[in-house]
Amino acid sequence: MAFQYQTLAQQIAQKIYCGELVVGQRLSSLRQFAEQQKISLNTAKSCYELLEAQGLIYVKDKSGYFVQSQQKVQQIAVPDHPDFKSRPREVSNLELQIQIHEAAINNRLIHLGSIQLSPNLVPVEALRRSIQRALKHCKPEDFLYSDRQGHPQLREALSAHWAEDGFYIAKEDIYISNGCMPALSVVIQSFTQVGDSIIIPTPNYNGQLQLLALLKRKIIEIPANTEGFDIDRLEQVMRDSGAKACLLTANFQNPLGFCLSNPDKEKIAQLAAKYQCYVIEDDIYAECSFNAKRPLPIKYWDQAGYVIYCGSISKSLSTSYRVGWFCIPQRLQHLHAQLMTQNVSVNTPLQLGLADLIFSRAYRQHLTELRPQLMAQVEQYRQFIYQSFQGVEIRLNQPQGSYALWLQLPQQIDSLAMYYYAQQHSINIVPGLIFGEDKRYNNCIRLNAGHELSEEIRDAIVLLGDWVKNQLHFADTTKNALRSDLTQERLFEAS
Known part of the structure; x- marks a missing residue:
């Protein structure tokens, strides 16, 4: 601790x-x-x-x-974001989405793509001890087919863990899944149909957009920025669109890193009940807060049972530890049999190991140690990016938690071209093109700051900065040449 x-x-x-x-x-x-x-x-x-x-x-x-003086801590402008009309539409570029997602998790490339923690930040010894204790003390029935709702010990551990953070969910309402994305998939399929629209803020995590496209759901986008998203627009769309659900991250959203205020979270819970529009809350980053206290989820203010709480430990513990959850309010308990059929059983030893990690306080200790490390590491990345792009008008988010960085470049920069250039040099980045529709974010990229800022990563960032500078120089040279040609042509015509 x-x-x-x-x-x-x-x-x-x-x-x-x-x-x-x-x-x-x-x-x-x-x-x-x-x-x-x-x-x-x-x-x-x-x-x-x-x-x-x-x-x-x-x-x-x-x-x-x-x-400390500004020479040490540079003030960096945050990204600005366009406004747009909200309307039902299909997710485009699915093949490109899949291609970029597969590249982002390629461990042979430099880790600036997928949002994941460095193995050096994983409490390996504590995990090993917990799994060993769990196996030592498990019961004979733990070696049979596991309960599709999840092992009671893990559900009890999670319920107690969250209660310590200030919100309570009964263990009977918790369903254990193989990560957060499978949890979202089960929930979305359980009470929406093919062709239904899901409300989302954009720019939005591309993995969620890919999932919605694969499930053949449409999206209705609402504008988001580094401070949150448009609550008034959310209400308008809930009221007018007939959408059954919205998919939201209130705490340290990927890619912008914002954390909604408690009044905004309470307002969203009230709107969900008022318009009978379910909120699927993906709270996967909440435990990566830079503050000592974890922020409360929207679920905390859910009085009418219209918030479905989802998450996992993949961002706070390890992406390889495939344990997540979704929590169904009493209002939806009639879907229990359907949920049990769709949910895939999770490895029992892993569930018991995580339960031990929580009950032994080792997970709480890990979070306490992780948060200041992440905060310092993310700021190191921000400052180094600023230095490496010196001379370029960039904007960069300042996340309040988690470790996703959203870098906005000049309008002339094509993030997809930058992505292909980075791939040629064994560097993973994710182009902003796939975080929303209409190419709104084509001059943005998302970077992972979950790994230590090693020399290899520093060199990669410098290489990206140099590419952008070269692109801008070429664009300026071409523009000046065209202007010169046009001037000479006019002089010739005048003569």
Whole structure:
């Protein structure tokens, strides 16, 4: 478990990254900070020393501690996003979606594509001990066909784990699945039909768009940006479209990284009940918060039973640990038999191992240690990207959690051409083209910041930056040449 000084340092670092503490601002003295936090002077000193080591603050003799200068932490503009009309439509470019998704999970390429944690951030020893204990203490029936709803021990562990974070879901309402995407697939197929429309904010995770296309569901897009999505538009579409469901991520959405406010989450739960439009909540990134406390899901405010809660531990623990869940409200319990038929049984030892990891507090300890590491790592990526694209007008999201980075480039840049160039150099990126329709995000790319910023990854980012600069230079040269030719042509005609 993290020491108190580490938790406090994490909280201060978050305020610096979010701009709540500005460059050059003086912090409380050690003695004042210790009194404010009701901690010892040594703990206060350890906290400030950690922040200083991270390059976030500096000490000035006889003056105190200050937020580090802008030379260390650059202020980077966040992406802007277009407005558009919301209407039912099919997901286009399915073949391209599949091709890019398969390339993004190719482990032989440099990991800037698929959003996944570095193996070095996975608590391998804790997992090993939990699986060994689980096997040692399992019962004979655990070696028979497993319950399709999921092992009772894991459902009980998840229920207790979430209750500790401030929201309660009964273990009877939890269904264990082989990851989050299979959970979403089962839920979508259970109460929507082929041809039905699903409301989504865009830019939206391309894997969800691919799933909806494969299930032959249409989409109705609503505009999103780095602060969230248009709640008024959501209500309008719920009211007028007749859509049965919307697919939303309220906490650290992929690719933008926003976290909706509690009033917005409450409003969404109320709208779902008012218009009888189910909210399928994909909360897969919530435990990757940069704050010490996990944000509450929309499900917390669901009084009428119109929110279906889904998630997994693939983003907070390991993408290879294929355990996820969906939680069905009492309103939909009549679908139990259908859900049991569609859901695929999950490996029992893995379920028992995860239950032990949660009950032993090892998973909670892992999250406590992971969050400040992720926060520092994501900011390292942001600063290095800014430096590598120096001279280019870029915009970059500042996620409040998770590790997806959304990079907006000048309009002249074609993200698909950039993707193919990166592939030629064994680099994985995901072009913005496939995060929505109408090529709205064709000058954007999504990058993974879940791996350490190694020399190999630094070189890859520099290579991408150089490609963009060359593309812009070529475009400017061509434009100037055309302008010169046009001028000469006019002079010739005038003579």
